Amino acid sequence: MKKAIVAVALISWGAFAAADGSERTPTERINAFRTAQAFDCRNVSCKKLSSCAEACFKLLQCGQSVRDGDNDGIPCENLCSRRC
Template sequence: MFRTILVLAFIADPAFADPKPLAETAFAPFLTAQTFSCSRKTCGQMRSCAEACHALVVCGDTARDRDRDGIPCESICGNTRC
């Protein structure tokens, strides 16, 4: 019961409210029902920018962002940051 009250107080506090809707955040590519794995694919093996972002953000595969600018697999993602 104590945990439930604590969680509700946390959610209800406007200080913790996100000013942007979730769809406008960096996680927007992951809001669709897609399943990716952390299998260490190369950029040439990936099928979409969302998969490349998943590898970088979720799996921590920093090799997909060689120049460390937040854009993985630039041949797929162009200038789209994750």
């Protein structure tokens, strides 16, 4: 008897749509998926983060407002020079 394996992937709409509602290119969709897979919501200091993208992920996706201590929209100013 043969067994079938079924895999289900849950991907957020953000991986397919850009912020302005337009559809993303295949490369942009892959990069959004990779970003979602590369970072997690562990609470670590800005000094231990590897990039501005990771700081933005923690601020926006994880809700870690501590990443933006002065509330100017720029997380971990040692890594980022502009808003996410």
